[in-house]
Amino acid sequence: MVMLQGVKYMTDFEAKKAILDIGKRMYDKGFVAANDGNISCKTGPNTIWTTPTGVSKGFMTQDMLVKMDLEGKVLMGKLKPSSEVKMHLRVYKENPELQAVTHAHPPVATSFAIAGISLDSAILTEAVMGLGSIPVAKYATPGTQEVPDSIAPFVNSHNGVLLANHGALTWGKDIYQAFYRLESIEYYATILMYTGNVIGRQNVLSCSQVSKLLDIRKKLGVTSGGIPPCAACETNNRDIVTSDDVRPAEPVELMRIGASKPDEELPPLKGVTPIVKPKDELMTEVVRRVIEELRQEETGWN
Ligand SMILES: [Zn+2]
Structure with missing residues (x-):
């Protein structure tokens, strides 16, 4: 040098x-x-x-x-x-x-x-x-x-x-x-x-997870680089042990770091799993699965 x-x-x-x-x-x-x-x-x-x-x-x-x-x-x-x-x-x-x-x-x-x-x-x-x-x-x-x-x-x-x-x-x-x-x-x-x-499935990092990565990026001395949009809610905050734990894929809303609400211009990403779901939606899902299970038993699929 x-x-x-x-x-x-x-x-x-x-x-x-x-x-x-x-x-x-x-x-x-x-x-x-x-x-x-x-x-x-x-x-x-x-x-x-x-x-x-x-x-x-x-x-x-x-x-x-x-x-x-x-x-x-x-x-x-x-x-x-x-x-x-x-x-x-x-x-x-x-x-x-x-x-x-x-x-x-x-x-x-x-x-x-x-x-x-x-x-x-x-x-x-x-x-x-x-x-x-x-x-x-x-x-x-x-x-x-x-x-x-x-x-x-x-x-x-x-x-x-x-x-x-x-x-x-x-x-x-x-x-x-x-x-x-x-x-x-x-x-x-x-x-x-x-x-x-x-x-055909991506769990997008949430905005708070991305913010923490950007802090690390700064500490590493990297001061340039665009910021990708992040998920409005966390999609990866629990262990997934078996395939039964995977929730059905639904569109997840994306937003920009620092924004207070999801960006209307960003198309929601399909094929991702929002982990944070409203309670009634979760109940509907559980009921759907139980009914499905019972039907399978009835028809002798298992
Ligand atoms: Zn070239």
């Missing part, structure tokens, strides 16, 4: 080594196919090392990497930088404290990006603490100025963004944080898909 103008940066050697290492991991994890994806890392207030165009991120060597200034001028390297480096440069311009950017097309997160669905459900404690919510930036033609313009509004408020019909982009205070956020986005998207579309 080297100290420049009071800020720690990776040296050229460290940055290039880290880019190769992360490129290989990105490729091995299936986050990119063929020559997709790009990575950049700052080595000073106005310089970055980045990946070239037309090369698989799994098979890069140091001599393929490109050094640029933040205006986009190539300073070193025999290959051309990716045309997508424009969005990296925009991230650094929007927030000079960020030191690395990663971009890939991880399949589950990219599927959400194609569906135009943000990763915005309070269902996974680690995701609430480490990522927050991940919005979908509006569609932009790859390689054009539209792409940096589409992501700019989210750089200071979020930790990453999905690019509509394209992929995922993350940033961080160092290259590892940027890459871990990319990994976390794919993991979060996978859990959202399994619970929402395979199991």
Whole structure:
């Protein structure tokens, strides 16, 4: 590491080594196919090392990497930088404290990006603490100025963004944080898909549970990241020992942290289990089950 103008940066050697290492991991994890994806890392207030165009991120060597200034001028390297480096440069311009950017097309997160669905459900404690919510930036033609313009509004408020019909982009205070956020986005998207579309049921964290996670996030020094809507009532405050303990799925009302009542604009989430139910509803449920049981006995089903 080297100290420049009071800020720690990776040296050229460290940055290039880290880019190769992360490129290989990105490729091995299936986050990119063929020559997709790009990575950049700052080595000073106005310089970055980045990946070239037309090369698989799994098979890069140091001599393929490109050094640029933040205006986009190539300073070193025999290959051309990716045309997508424009969005990296925009991230650094929007927030000079960020030191690395990663971009890939991880399949589950990219599927959400194609569906135009943000990763915005309070269902996974680690995701609430480490990522927050991940919005979908509006569609932009790859390689054009539209792409940096589409992501700019989210750089200071979020930790990453999905690019509509394209992929995922993350940033961080160092290259590892940027890459871990990319990994976390794919993991979060996978859990959202399994619970929402395979199991078909999600117990959303309540607003008080989310508030506590946000306190932890602050203590961890993470000051950015969106806040997903939370359940107006607790959905997970008792032990579930057998499948009989699972209440029937009903829509649960969602609200924003700090709001006094459920948000009318947020559609209630279907397929979730509100644990706190009015007493008469519970009684109806018990009576329904008893009658069902008796009927089964009568017809000799058991
Ligand atoms: Zn891409």
